[in-house]
Amino acid sequence: QKTLKKIINAAADFSRLIQNGFDLSAQSILLSGIKIKETKLDGGKIRTICKMGGKNVTSKVAKDPIWDHAMEFRLLTSKVLERIGPLWRAALVLSLVQSLVTLKDDFEYTIEGDVFEESQDEIRQGLIQQYDTFAVALQKIGLIGIWDRKPIMDGREVKKVLPKIPKGPIFREIMDEQDSWMTVNPGGSKDALILHLQKVFSSFM
Numbered sequence: 001q002k003t004l005k006k007i008i009n010a011a012a013d014f015s016r017l018i019q020n021g022f023d024l025s026a027q028s029i030l031l032s033g034i035k036i037k038e039t040k041l042d043g044g045k046i047r048t049i050c051k052m053g054g055k056n057v058t059s060k061v062a063k064d065p066i067w068d069h070a071m072e073f074r075l076l077t078s079k080v081l082e083r084i085g086p087l088w089r090a091a092l093v094l095s096l097v098q099s100l101v102t103l104k105d106d107f108e109y110t111i112e113g114d115v116f117e118e119s120q121d122e123i124r125q126g127l128i129q130q131y132d133t134f135a136v137a138l139q140k141i142g143l144i145g146i147w148d149r150k151p152i153m154d155g156r157e158v159k160k161v162l163p164k165i166p167k168g169p170i171f172r173e174i175m176d177e178q179d180s181w182m183t184v185n186p187g188g189s190k191d192a193l194i195l196h197l198q199k200v201f202s203s204f205m
Contacts (some may be wrong), residue, residue: 010084010091013136015098017022017076023130025073026137034070036142036186048142048187058187071184074141078169078183081138085147096131099181100124149179152190161194162204174201 012110017023035051050057052067084091103123158165165171174197176188181196182188199204 006084007087007094009095010080010088011098013083014092014095017080018095018099018130018134022073022076023134026134029070029073029137029140030133032066032070034067035140036074038142038186050186058131060073068124070141073137074143074186075180075183077138078143078146081143082147082179088144089135092131092135093120097131099127099131102202103127130137146183149182151175152182152188152193153178158197161198162201164204165201174204 033051033053035049037049039047039049041047052064059074080091081088088157103120153161153172158171158178162174165174177200178193178197181193185192
């Protein structure tokens with residue numbers, strides 16, 4: 001029952017993202033050739049390769065509106081994937097099914113006969129294509145498996161670079177900030193992360 005609730009909640013999250021136009025963001029990612037791939041090297045290190053338009057890019061220099069928008073998409077969808085984990089496909093399919101049911105209800109009394117059947121079929125196919133594009137974009141930007149990602153710095157290391165962190169929920173906020181930074185700066189270095197955290201939480205230095 002707990003698993004089912006997670007799937008239902010994630011499906012609702014996916015539906016909101018698509019209704020708010022992030023299916024167009026997914027399409028932009030595919031058309032722009034944006035890809036993020038992580039490869040495990042010997043010794044446990046991870047090598048991240050980012051591409052846009054067939055060329056290698058780094059999150060430092062890729063100050064491009066298309067790239068920035070793709071990273072916004074990556075951040076928002078990563079939050080859903082981190083919560084649902086490997087059940088993300090089930091949640092996305094449920095979201096699609098719910099959208100198809102809503103579509104049928106919306107059209108039930110608006111058009112009659114052959115014209116109705118043709119129009120509904122075209123819109124249904126378009127909706128399925130939207131979801132296909134969305135799913136492919138999640139894979140292209142390296143989000144599948146993000147729920148297993150380890151932070152660059154653990155709690156002990158964070159306390160070293162921000163020695164004045166008070167006890168309480170703020171520590172969770174800092175770790176969440178690290179997670180978000182890692183998502184929009186794929187392959188970013190530890191030094192760059194430290195500078196970011198010290199800038200955002202300067203009062204704890």
